[in-house]
Amino acid sequence: MLGPKGMAQVVRNPKGELVIKKEKITPLVKKYKFINYRNLKDKEITPAKGINIICGENAQGKTNLIEGIYLFSGERSFRGSKDSELIGFEKETAKLKICFYSHEREQEAEIEIEQHRKISLNGVNLKSPTEIGEQCHI
Numbered sequence: 001m002l003g004p005k006g007m008a009q010v011v012r013n014p015k016g017e018l019v020i021k022k023e024k025i026t027p028l029v030k031k032y033k034f035i036n037y038r039n040l041k042d043k044e045i046t047p048a049k050g051i052n053i054i055c056g057e058n059a060q061g062k063t064n065l066i067e068g069i070y071l072f073s074g075e076r077s078f079r080g081s082k083d084s085e086l087i088g089f090e091k092e093t094a095k096l097k098i099c100f101y102s103h104e105r106e107q108e109a110e111i112e113i114e115q116h117r118k119i120s121l122n123g124v125n126l127k128s129p130t131e132i133g134e135q136c137h138i
Helices: 062-073 129-136
Strands: 006-012 018-024 028-035 043-045 094-102 105-113 117-121
Touching: 028 062, 062 094, 062 105, 062 129, 094 129, 105 129, 117 129
Parallel strands: none
Antiparallel strands: 006 018, 028 043, 028 094, 094 105, 105 117
16 A cells, blocks of 8 residues: 555564564665656756755756656656657657656656557566556656
8 A cells, every 4th residue: 555655564473473664765766867858858867865956047957857757657747748848859759767766666667659658667567557646656
């Protein structure tokens, strides 16, 4: 179960009793890479721990950077864009990759965009974009 403050699951304690085990979800993005994504130049970013500030002139890609991370929630673009509109000008595909720490281990998710999104988590292809949101909690 996923609640507003984390995960909960029913497990047996050492006495064999069923108890609810709560896990605080604290995802940590370790790396974020994008290739042919909107107007962004191909790059890999390693965020600092804590708060990161994104600043720049208008139309330089700040919102695109955030939108790319948002796609790992399993949702569509918050701009209402078609998947094909997420690909850089005159490119055929775009790729987003994120390394993050969640569920007590380091994980890696990838989104490849052509006409539609293809998503994988730790090298395993997922059937639906919403499945990534259940795992990433970003």
